[in-house]
Amino acid sequence: MSRPTGATPALAVGLAAMAATVVLWxxxxLSIRGIGASDLTALDTAFLRFLTPLVVLAPWIPRALRRVRHERGGVLAALCVGAGLPYFLIAAWGGSLTSAxxxxxxxxGTVPLFVTVLAFGLWRTRARPAQLGALVLIVLGVAVTVVAAVSPDQVTGVAVLLCAGLVWSVYTLALRETTLDPVSAAVVLCAPSALLSGVPxxxxxxxxxxTGGAATRDVLTFVAVQGVGVGVLAALCYATAIRVLGGPVAATLGALSPVLTLVVAAPLLGExxxxxxxxxxxxVLTGVVAFNLLAARPARRPAPPPAETADRSPELEPSC
Structure with a gap:
């Protein structure tokens, strides 16, 4: 069977969007770890992170406000906490104690683990037995870092990063439940976070x-990387990749982001x-990839009963 004419261009768009997402993630x-090397505080960078998308997406704010009235309060709170100011500050704290x-x-890497636990607690949704093995690999990966920690601060930092992963998992589940489009969701989570970080x-x-003394280079860097890159482009690119490639494939390719971070952090930050x-x-990478690939595999259906023992209800009989 020949592929549709538009399949190859669409695939190229999806892969390009996913590649951009990996770079932005x-x-x-890298920028979270770089806060300590700049003149800015964590709250300063948070304000830039959440104010910039509001400026860029200003034309879509009225539409977002109209749509938010039809969304459930719990989902809105999960979006704002899971990817808003609380998540950012926790991630920045963990980054200051560990490494990029x-x-x-x-x-x-721990999002699949926490999403599985939360989904079971909220909806009694069970992961496949094979996926549990993948989650064990993720736990072992984190355990290696804790055992090899060279200072109590690093152990604390890993614990804080685990909290950040848990909070981000709340956002992940909220994205599954929300009726908002990606642009409206970005506006909704950025508005209260910009207010809470900006007022103090x-x-x-x-x-x-x-308010005085910040290096222009630092401000522009965080506006570009955190505000425009993470706050706007990453959300739109990942949404495009999911639509074209599918959720499991996009999530699997997204696992390349830690590899890129590790490679770049060595020469850029001296890690x-x-x-x-x-x-x-x-x-962790093996666990994440295995978890997502197993999620994409169709569930095995039970074999049909033998003909002589099958239910022969008249309404199921084939007609001549």
Whole structure:
């Protein structure tokens, strides 16, 4: 059977969107770790992260406000907490105690684990037995990092990153439940986060470099990487990749982001590529890929009963 004419261009678009997503996700991990090397505080960068998408997406704000009235309050709260200011500050805290590589590995790598646990707790949804083995690999990967930690701060940092992964899992489940389109969802989660981070800064209630003394280079870097890259482009590119490639394929390809983070963090931030970090990456990456591939496999249907014992109800009889 010949493939449809439009299949190849669509596949190219989907792969390009996923490649951009991987780069942008890696940029998130690298920039989170880079906060400590800048003049900005974590709250400063959070304000830039959430204000920038509101400026870029300003023409779509009225539509988002109309649609948000029809969304459930619990879903809205999960979106705002799971990918808003609480998540950002937790991720920034964990990054300050660990490394960009671990930010890129632990947070997205533990999402399948936490999503599985939350889905079971909320809806009694069970993972396939084979997927549980993949989750064990993820747990082992995190355990390697904890065992190999060289300081109590690093152990604390891994624990904080696990909390960030849990919070991001709440956002992941909220995305499954929401009726909002990606642009409206981005506006909805950025608005309260920009307000909560901006008011203390503008009223000088917290230390901030944005009100004076911040290097223009640092501000522009975080506006570009966090605001435009993560806040706008990553959401739109990932939504495009899911629509074209399918959720399991997109999620599997997204597992390449920690690899890119690890490779780039070495020359850019001077982070050493240790045996423990490499082992953690391999275990978590294998677990994530296996989990997503098993999710994409159709469920095996039970074999039909033999003809002589099958139910022969008249309404199921074939007509001549």
């Amino acid at each position: 890696a940029g998130f991990a 590589a671990l930010v890129g590995i632990v947070i997205p 800064i503008l009223l000088r209630l917290v230390p901030s470099s944005l 050493p590529v240790t045996v423990a970090t490499t082992a953690t990456l391999l275990l």
